[in-house]
Amino acid sequence: MARHASDLELLRFDDEFDGEIRLDEPLSKHTTYRIGGPAKAFVLVNSVAALNAAMAACAADECPWVLVGKGSNLLVSDAGFPGVALSLAGEFRNWNFDEADHRVVVGAGTILSRLVQEVFHRGYSGMEFAVGTPGTVGGALRMNAGTKDDWIGSRVVSVTTFAPGTGLKRYAGSDIEWVYRSTSFPDDEIIVECELQLEPAVSGSIHDRMKALLDKRKASQPLEYPSCGSVFKNPEGHSAGQLIDSVGLKGSLCGGAQISEKHANFIVNKNNASASDVRTLIERAQEKVKEHYGIELQPEVKFLGFEEDLKI
Numbered sequence: 181m182a183r184h185a186s187d188l189e190l191l192r193f194d195d196e197f198d199g200e201i202r203l204d205e206p207l208s209k210h211t212t213y214r215i216g217g218p219a220k221a222f223v224l225v226n227s228v229a230a231l232n233a234a235m236a237a238c239a240a241d242e243c244p245w246v247l248v249g250k251g252s253n254l255l256v257s258d259a260g261f262p263g264v265a266l267s268l269a270g271e272f273r274n275w276n277f278d279e280a281d282h283r284v285v286v287g288a289g290t291i292l293s294r295l296v297q298e299v300f301h302r303g304y305s306g307m308e309f310a311v312g313t314p315g316t317v318g319g320a321l322r323m324n325a326g327t328k329d330d331w332i333g334s335r336v337v338s339v340t341t342f343a344p345g346t347g348l349k350r351y352a353g354s355d356i357e358w359v360y361r362s363t364s365f366p367d368d369e370i371i372v373e374c375e376l377q378l379e380p381a382v383s384g385s386i387h388d389r390m391k392a393l394l395d396k397r398k399a400s401q402p403l404e405y406p407s408c409g410s411v412f413k414n415p416e417g418h419s420a421g422q423l424i425d426s427v428g429l430k431g432s433l434c435g436g437a438q439i440s441e442k443h444a445n446f447i448v449n450k451n452n453a454s455a456s457d458v459r460t461l462i463e464r465a466q467e468k469v470k471e472h473y474g475i476e477l478q479p480e481v482k483f484l485g486f487e488e489d490l491k492i
């Protein structure tokens with residue numbers, strides 16, 4: 181007997197749907213690790229109406245969903261994600277500068293580095309800390325991306341989110357808790373837009389600061405291999421990279437993955453690594469550091485599609 185089409189399948193053939201639905205899309209195409217099995221569907225939405233329609237289909241199908249930005253802080257399991265991976269495109273990639281108040285309203289699907297360049301070209305300061313950080317504005321907000329000196333939360337005037345059922349909601353920047361690589365955004369809310377405060381820049385100074393930051397990255401990070409950036413958060417008063425290095429794990433291999441020889445807090449995809457290769461190295465680093473120092477390394481990277489939690 182023929183089965184009923186799911187709401188998501190029906191949405192695929194709805195001419196009014198302002199987006200694109202790709203079934204069984206490998207998530208390795210959407211992570212900077214270039215690792216990850218398929219999602220049941222990868223759904224690009226170009227508008228709030230399309231986001232609403234996609235979320236309604238997920239609810240009707242009782243299908244789990246996740247928002248994927250640029251996948252630059254994601255390790256997706258080899259089995260993939262048995263749900264819908266949503267991605268913000270179209271109107272979620274717009275920006276609008278308010279020259280009077282020195283602010284920018286920017287869509288969460290905007291690539292962060294494009295915003296950094298635009299801010300620079302318009303003669304503003306405030307986003308230099310983000311130079312060389314991959315990802316989208318939404319991912320940066322969710323993660324409170326930054327350096328040890330500054331993070332995006334310090335620039336936020338307001339953020340708009342979307343939640344299934346309740347729709348759009350606006351937070352003042354001060355309503356959100358911004359801490360090191362973490363925020364208090366509810367898990368069931370999608371960040372769709374934010375307003376950031378900038379400052380008029382002193383000519384020449386931003387360019388020099390951005391160049392110095394980029395040079396530092398190139399010198400210290402293994403940018404020649406796919407990765408997720410820093411795998412672990414730095415424990416209070418310590419550098420995760422130095423701890424991993426000091427227990428002798430720099431260069432340690434598992435399959436195609438390696439704890440970088442250049443920076444031990446990077447686990448790189450050196451040669452067609454699987455997610456399970458990377459997870460093995462993550463657990464190896466956690467075990468050794470705990471054994472030697474009694475410190476539990478907390479992952480900064482987010483995991484998707486894994487059945488088991490990390491052992492530690």
Ligand SMILES: Cc1cc2nc3c(=O)[nH]c(=O)nc-3n(C[C@H](O)[C@H](O)[C@H](O)COP(=O)(O)OP(=O)(O)OC[C@H]3O[C@@H](n4cnc5c(N)ncnc54)[C@H](O)[C@@H]3O)c2cc1C
Nearest residue numbers: 249250251252253315316318319320322325326371408409
């Ligand atoms: C080479 C390299 C260097 C890096 N350097 C830095 C650095 O200097 N500083 C730093 O902080 N990070 C760094 N990162 C990590 C990463 O770039 C940041 O965490 C980035 O902000 C993640 O953005 P994304 O769009 O790729 O998010 P994703 O990796 O796609 O998602 C990360 C998390 O955010 C959630 N999310 C994404 N978009 C939204 C949204 N619109 N609404 C709600 N939730 C959302 C996802 O569901 C997931 O939980 C680096 C990564 C790499 C590969």
